[in-house]
Amino acid sequence: MSGVSERRAGLALRGVSAGYGAGVVLQEVDLEIPPGTLVGVIGPNGSGKSTLLKAILGLAPVMTGTVLLDGGPVSEQRDRVAYVPQREAVDWSFPVSAEQVVMMGRYPRVGWLRSPGASDRRAVREALERVALADLGAAQIGALSGGQQQRVFLARALVQEASVLLLDEPMTGVDQTTEQLIVSLLQELRDGGTTILHATHDLESAAEVSDQLCFVNRRVVAYGPPAETFTPTILHATFGGELLIVQAGDHSHVHGGGHHGPVDQ
Amino acid sequence: MSWLTDPLGYDFVLRALAEVVVMGATCGAIGAYVIVRRLAFIGDAISHAVFPGIVLAYLAGLSIFGGALVAGLITALGIALVARGGRIREDTAIGIFFAAAFALGIVLISTRHTFQGDLTGFLIGNLQGVSAGDITVSAAVGLAIVVVLAAVHKELVLVSFDRTLASALGYPVFALDALLLVILTVTIVVSIQAVGIILVLAMLVTPAATARLLVDRFVPMLALGSLIGAVVGVAGYYISFHLGTASGGTIVLLATAVFILAFVASPTHGLLGHRLRRHPQHAGVSPAVDPPTGHEHGS
Numbered sequence: 001m002s003g004v005s006e007r008r009a010g011l012a013l014r015g016v017s018a019g020y021g022a023g024v025v026l027q028e029v030d031l032e033i034p035p036g037t038l039v040g041v042i043g044p045n046g047s048g049k050s051t052l053l054k055a056i057l058g059l060a061p062v063m064t065g066t067v068l069l070d071g072g073p074v075s076e077q078r079d080r081v082a083y084v085p086q087r088e089a090v091d092w093s094f095p096v097s098a099e100q101v102v103m104m105g106r107y108p109r110v111g112w113l114r115s116p117g118a119s120d121r122r123a124v125r126e127a128l129e130r131v132a133l134a135d136l137g138a139a140q141i142g143a144l145s146g147g148q149q150q151r152v153f154l155a156r157a158l159v160q161e162a163s164v165l166l167l168d169e170p171m172t173g174v175d176q177t178t179e180q181l182i183v184s185l186l187q188e189l190r191d192g193g194t195t196i197l198h199a200t201h202d203l204e205s206a207a208e209v210s211d212q213l214c215f216v217n218r219r220v221v222a223y224g225p226p227a228e229t230f231t232p233t234i235l236h237a238t239f240g241g242e243l244l245i246v247q248a249g250d251h252s253h254v255h256g257g258g259h260h261g262p263v264d265q
Numbered sequence: 266m267s268w269l270t271d272p273l274g275y276d277f278v279l280r281a282l283a284e285v286v287v288m289g290a291t292c293g294a295i296g297a298y299v300i301v302r303r304l305a306f307i308g309d310a311i312s313h314a315v316f317p318g319i320v321l322a323y324l325a326g327l328s329i330f331g332g333a334l335v336a337g338l339i340t341a342l343g344i345a346l347v348a349r350g351g352r353i354r355e356d357t358a359i360g361i362f363f364a365a366a367f368a369l370g371i372v373l374i375s376t377r378h379t380f381q382g383d384l385t386g387f388l389i390g391n392l393q394g395v396s397a398g399d400i401t402v403s404a405a406v407g408l409a410i411v412v413v414l415a416a417v418h419k420e421l422v423l424v425s426f427d428r429t430l431a432s433a434l435g436y437p438v439f440a441l442d443a444l445l446l447v448i449l450t451v452t453i454v455v456s457i458q459a460v461g462i463i464l465v466l467a468m469l470v471t472p473a474a475t476a477r478l479l480v481d482r483f484v485p486m487l488a489l490g491s492l493i494g495a496v497v498g499v500a501g502y503y504i505s506f507h508l509g510t511a512s513g514g515t516i517v518l519l520a521t522a523v524f525i526l527a528f529v530a531s532p533t534h535g536l537l538g539h540r541l542r543r544h545p546q547h548a549g550v551s552p553a554v555d556p557p558t559g560h561e562h563g564s
Contacts, residue, residue, distance in 0.1 A: 078434055105430075108434050
């Protein structure tokens with residue numbers, strides 16, 4: 001491969017294997033995701049969905065391979081990647097307000113030994129407006145509803161003005177309004193050129209809203225547009241017997257594992 | 266008013282009050298971090314681990330403050346390093362270091378018989394014996410801690426609230442953790458003179474926990490914890506002076522009483538406040554049947 005093709009814009013994983021301790025959770029991942037792509041990451045519990053996101057963030061030990069953003073190692077441009085954590089990972093009793101949480105996304109820009117300035121405060125205010133929380137900025141985060149809490153973390157990702165946005169189960173435990181708001185925001189960001197990966201259990205909504213689906217089970221089973229990949233063969237190859245198809249009237253709902261399952265690896 | 270002003274005629278009282286204000290304010294401030302980071306157990310470990318350092322310094326005729334500081338830092342960083350690998354859980358690592366260090370102190374002490382009197386001072390504090398030099402050291406350390414906390418405030422809060430984001434953004438998470446442990450150790454060492462090894466944990470936890478019941482923001486919690494620490498320190502010392510009780514124990518009991526008061530009566534987080542908010546339409550009137558409520562509290 002020449003240097004020119006290496007410089008390709010977007011996110012690229014080249015032969016990435018990642019895991020914790022002695023265990024490899026994710027093997028030999030090769031992905032090329034152009035800017036402005038909304039990717040749904042789906043797979044059973046413990047399949048390595050979260051590990052994939054954390055490998056991109058540089059949090060899961062990458063044993064082999066590289067993660068590139070616009071041709072350069074992502075580890076050298078960490079503030080270009082934003083992350084919305086799983087709800088279980090947050091201490092909701094922490095004495096901090098919604099707007100203070102959002103401001104944390106600005107800290108790399110603010111820098112050491114400095115206080116946030118007027119432009120940072122403006123960015124926080126605008127982000128809270130975009131997630132329809134303008135009135136609740138002063139609330140302690142534990143006092144918000146599950147959907148509002150999720151939107152606070154989305155607003156924090158917005159103020160980072162990142163090129164890559166990773167969301168771990170953003171729709172888990174949120175209300176209908178929040179889900180619609182998150183989906184339209186993600187699509188808006190995608191249209192603005194952001195590369196987005198969201199891990200989810202809700203296969204049907206993932207297939208509906210995503211440009212590409214990434215099926216994960218210890219490796220990437222399939223990657224492509226929903227029309228080509230959302231097939232019984234690939235679903236079975238990813239989930240095996242864990243797939244649950246509920247027939248309700250003329251609708252069939254597909255669930256890849258429980259919403260309240262153990263925290264994914 | 267003479268009960269308030271009479272004690273001030275004694276130099277040793279003035280020194281004790283100065284020491285207790287610095288100790289209470291510093292512990293109350295660091296306590297905010299102890300609470301949100303759940304460092305109470307590690308704080309207890311450090312305070313006990315300081316013990317062999319004190320004994321060794323005493324036996325060698327070196328600075329007791331220096332000996333305590335070195336022993337505390339070795340323990341704090343040892344725990345952080347052992348727990349960092351992930352093979353041993355942090356609470357297990359703490360249990361091992363804490364007991365081993367205290368055991369070492371006891372063995373060292375048992376080799377000398379002349380040390381018993383001073384020993385009591387280290388275990389339960391000795392405010393009567395505070396020297397002007399002690400106050401200078403405490404005040405300088407307290408000031409240095411305030412400066413450091415202010416300088417890296419937002420980074421310390423970030424790493425406390427969301428380690429994942431902090432590491433994802435490339436912040437030196439381990440260094441920030443270590444810095445917090447060093448600050449905690451220094452605070453403990455300068456507080457031992459006032460309240461002793463066994464009770465210093467109460468000053469780290471109780472005023473800050475009281476403040477948390479009254480406010481919902483980190484900086485106000487830190488400031489209020491600091492104020493409560495200083496006030497219960499002074500008030501507790503006065504009470505102990507007039508009643509002739511042990512000052513360290515009296516201060517801690519007063520802090521606990523204030524905590525219980527806040528726990529029951531805090532407008533936002535207290536038990537009474539809870540009842541009022543659960544039944545806002547008929548506050549004060551007990552309904553015949555308690556309606557089921559999904560109300561859960563974050564703290």
